[in-house]
Amino acid sequence: MTKTEYSKMAATLAIALKSLFSVLGCLITATVIYTVATDGLPFRIELLTPWMAATLIDFYIHIFVIWSWVVYKESNWTTAILWVVLLVCLGSIATCGYIVLQFLKLSTQESLQDPIYFVLLRRQEKTETEQQRKCSLLTARILFPALGSLMLVTLIYTIVTDGSPFRRDVFTPWLTATVIDFYVGVVALSVWVAYKESSWLSAALWIILIICSGSISTCAYIALQLFNLSSQDPVYLVLFSSSNRAEKGYKGTSRTESIGEGQLRKKLCG
Structure with a gap:
């Protein structure tokens, strides 16, 4: 593949993902509006059935994953907190809005190189001491297995006490809306997994697992990636493919040189 062909495919990918999340954002917005109009507000105790509670736990573990990325991305704590509140309150509506906004911020050069990489990348350098890096990595290595275990226990408990x-009767209007909201978030995580994995087969396997078991597999995947980092690595390197990190000796600052072109070219060519 020539550089021109690669650039065209990268630009097409950026447009496709921006369009995808715009459509998904509109879909979940319409779903919420329709559900409010037909079933009223969700703040009613009778809606909190066992499976709704389990779904909400699953949903908010995924929101926590996206929140972690947003906190890394945003250099301003006020902006980060605002987006966290929006994620908690609006779910995938805010997720899609944030992702589309990041794609809109890409320069033409970034869109022609590796758009997913630059969307994930923090715009300003974040300095950490070695002790802070080790502490953050250790915390993440404990936290994500714990969250996955929490969801697994919740799932087993709900099946035992409330059945399949x-x-x-389980799928009330608001549970259906929550499930749609949940799977919009799964799409975002699936794009990240596809970017991370060098093989389409392994990417497909992980995506299927996430679709079927939700945040249990998501946390397992993140934990696996965290344990693949060395103790000297900052925890945010988990966001990026091993190819991106290895090729450029990644330092975590925004750069516009050709980063990870080999990785994206390989994925685009199958």
Whole structure:
């Protein structure tokens, strides 16, 4: 593949992802509006069935994953906190809005190189001491397995006490809306997994696992990536593919040189 062909494919990918998350954001917004109009507000105790509670735990673990990225991305704590509040209150509406905004911020050069990399990348350098890096990595290595275990226990408990979720009476209008909201977030995480994995087969396997078991597999995947980092690495390196890190000796600052072109070219060519 020539550099021109690669650049065209990268630009097409950026446009496709921006369009995808714009459509998904509109879809979940319409879903919420429709559910409010037909079933009223969700702040009612009778809606908190066992499976709704389990779904919300699953949903907010994914929100926590996205929140972690947002906190890394935003250099201003006020902006970061604002987005965290929006994520908690609006779920995938805010997720899609934030992702689309990051794609809109890309320069033409970044879109032609590796758009996913630059969307993930923090715009300003973040300095950490070695002790802070080790502490952050250790905390993350404990936290994500714990969250995955929490969801696994929640799932088992709910099945034991309330039976299978595959019953018509389980799917109230608001549970259906929450499930749609949840899977919009799964799309965002699936794009990240596809970017991370060098093989389409392994990417497909992880995406299927995340679709089927939700945040249990998400936390397992993140934990695996965290344990692949060395103790000297900053925790945010988990966001980036090993190819990006290895090729450029990644330092975490925004750069516009050709970063990770080999990785993206390989994925685009299958």
